[in-house]
Amino acid sequence: MKPLSVPPAAQRDDNSIEMFNAWIAENGLHCSLNIGMWTQNGRSEAPAWGILLADAIRHIADALQEEYGRSAPDTVADILQSLHDELHSPTSPVKGAFVHGHS
Secondary structure: OOOOOOOHHHHHOOOOOOOEEEEEEOOEEEEEEOOOHHHHOOOOHHHHHHHHHHHHHHHHHHHHHHHHOOOHHHHHHHHHHHHHHHHHOOOOOOOOOOOOOOO
16 A cells, blocks of 8 residues: 655644545545535535645646646646546446445
């Protein structure tokens, strides 16, 4: 298992909340989602997840620019194209179950 480090700001902030983690394991994607946190705080879940995913895409693009010199706007465009393609024609089915509760 190769976990990533927890960002320093999340370690410092006693109110930090883990929203999503993802693993490639047993030849597929396995993830944990903090579904309901935004609803519990009076926000609509779907748009809030869209903002989170957009922020994550920008972080990925910035990291690829810093690490490999790849243009961040080009990376965002490529990610969005891949996202669109995958949503409309998945390379594999979504399997699994939604489990309520926190670890």
